[in-house]
Amino acid sequence: MNKLQKKAAIPAVLIILILSAFAVPSFAEGTIADNNTTFWDGISATFLKMWAWMPTLLEAAWITLSLSIICVSCGLVIGIPLALGKISKRKIINMPCKAYIFFFRGTPLLMQLYFLYYTLPMIFPALTINDSFIAASIAFTLNVAAYLAEIIRAAIQSIDKGQLEAAKSLGMSYGQAMRLIIIPQAYRRMIPPIGNEFIMVLKDTSLVSTIALTDLTYKTKQIASSSASALVYIPAMIIYLVITAVFTFIFSKIEKKLSVYE
Amino acid sequence: MKKILALFMSALLFLSVAACGNTGTEKTGITSPDDLDGKKVAVQMATTADDYLTELVESGRDIEILRYEKVTQCFDDLKFKRVDAVLVDRVVASYYMDDNSTSEIVWKNDEGEPMAICLKKRNDKLTEAVEKAIDTLYYNGKIGELAEKHFGDNYTEGLRNVTQEPVIDKEGFTLVEEGKFKVGMEVGYPPMEYFAADGVTQTGFDVDISKEIAELLGLELEIVDVAWDGIFAGLDTNKYDAVISSVSITPERLEKYNLTDAYVSNQLVLVVNK
Numbered sequence: 001m002n003k004l005q006k007k008a009a010i011p012a013v014l015i016i017l018i019l020s021a022f023a024v025p026s027f028a029e030g031t032i033a034d035n036n037t038t039f040w041d042g043i044s045a046t047f048l049k050m051w052a053w054m055p056t057l058l059e060a061a062w063i064t065l066s067l068s069i070i071c072v073s074c075g076l077v078i079g080i081p082l083a084l085g086k087i088s089k090r091k092i093i094n095m096p097c098k099a100y101i102f103f104f105r106g107t108p109l110l111m112q113l114y115f116l117y118y119t120l121p122m123i124f125p126a127l128t129i130n131d132s133f134i135a136a137s138i139a140f141t142l143n144v145a146a147y148l149a150e151i152i153r154a155a156i157q158s159i160d161k162g163q164l165e166a167a168k169s170l171g172m173s174y175g176q177a178m179r180l181i182i183i184p185q186a187y188r189r190m191i192p193p194i195g196n197e198f199i200m201v202l203k204d205t206s207l208v209s210t211i212a213l214t215d216l217t218y219k220t221k222q223i224a225s226s227s228a229s230a231l232v233y234i235p236a237m238i239i240y241l242v243i244t245a246v247f248t249f250i251f252s253k254i255e256k257k258l259s260v261y262e
Numbered sequence: 263m264k265k266i267l268a269l270f271m272s273a274l275l276f277l278s279v280a281a282c283g284n285t286g287t288e289k290t291g292i293t294s295p296d297d298l299d300g301k302k303v304a305v306q307m308a309t310t311a312d313d314y315l316t317e318l319v320e321s322g323r324d325i326e327i328l329r330y331e332k333v334t335q336c337f338d339d340l341k342f343k344r345v346d347a348v349l350v351d352r353v354v355a356s357y358y359m360d361d362n363s364t365s366e367i368v369w370k371n372d373e374g375e376p377m378a379i380c381l382k383k384r385n386d387k388l389t390e391a392v393e394k395a396i397d398t399l400y401y402n403g404k405i406g407e408l409a410e411k412h413f414g415d416n417y418t419e420g421l422r423n424v425t426q427e428p429v430i431d432k433e434g435f436t437l438v439e440e441g442k443f444k445v446g447m448e449v450g451y452p453p454m455e456y457f458a459a460d461g462v463t464q465t466g467f468d469v470d471i472s473k474e475i476a477e478l479l480g481l482e483l484e485i486v487d488v489a490w491d492g493i494f495a496g497l498d499t500n501k502y503d504a505v506i507s508s509v510s511i512t513p514e515r516l517e518k519y520n521l522t523d524a525y526v527s528n529q530l531v532l533v534v535n536k
Contacts, residue, residue, distance in 0.1 A: 078271075118335075130343075211335075218329075222308075224495075225307060228518065
């Protein structure tokens, strides 16, 4: 076991312990509900039940995952110009950017989603979005862009002023200094909060279940109601955890790679 | 760099506008569930309408089911032409559709789907008392009045024939909270149970029935507003004594819970755009 594996083992063990604490009473429920003769029969029956839901849940998890990836990458594309716009000293550029960020950070995501899906078609029938995946992607992208813009702005402004002054004294223009000196240093600082934002988005996508998009939460709720068993939340939570763990790992790798010079 | 960015942004804008294009559905020609292949149908999650369609899909039919949390979302979707049809309880459909409505009922399920009050298994004493209370409402004709008031038609007629005034045994039943009759309800299913225009007052057929029952049992009524897809889980975990929330009688529910006899009749209807 190398150092990294050891570090990863501790949270993994903790997660398993916590989940088993949740699970034991439900195993007991399995024993009672299905008239299994022994406690161990109940446990194995419960495990089989949860295992049988996995394919459906994984299929739905794919929607959750692709939605988060699309939204964060599109959000970055919109977020970068927004951040630069907010830093800009020209009012005509920074006012709209500030207004955008103010609006999307100041209203709940669920309401933005409902606004796009239900209110907008009422006012402008031409803007009716038929596909709930597209509607969800647009709503989430617009929202995520506002948060990412703030993250990027903070990262850029956190770079010491001396860096810009030094670059200028070497004869660089503002644009050159930004491109060659400031932004490369800011990259490293924005990776952890972007990773954080990604995980937040991944969990926030559970909101799309309210507009009948078959994401992981939607499928989980559907199974819970059709099987009349709340046990399904255990495998669903494990899937969320696994996805989060994978992306935490990826982001920490990127961070390490970028911090070679620090 | 700026030019590339500008180009990219405008392409993105164009794409998103193009994606918004309304490719609304044409006149569907749906007259019964047999015509639903390849169509989109909205239902409320975990309702009998959901079960009905799920069964059709499991038997090999090609129907896309969109399951929503609130029944109002189904009708919004129909209005925006995102779905071709809505499968819903008759009482609800009639509430949403008036004379100048843009949708119409094209099919009614011949199999009636009476509704009952749902209580915890083995809570027989309370079930008996509630049953007697409904009988009383039938005996004094109160339930018919309430049906007329909320549905404009008496959907309770002929379900029960009570000729003798029932005697309610008010002693000895198990309650979640002493002296209180707690009722789980998904308030958001007009005209059965919903919030009045002021957004605060709970009203509807089931609300009035609950009030009458609580009064007959000599208990204080407390309505617990919960989401439909968790309503039976709430009963399982002792959050309330009964579910009075347009519960249709199904074999699965009969097996898991104590259901009273039917107190109002209902059937599934298929609603499409005119």
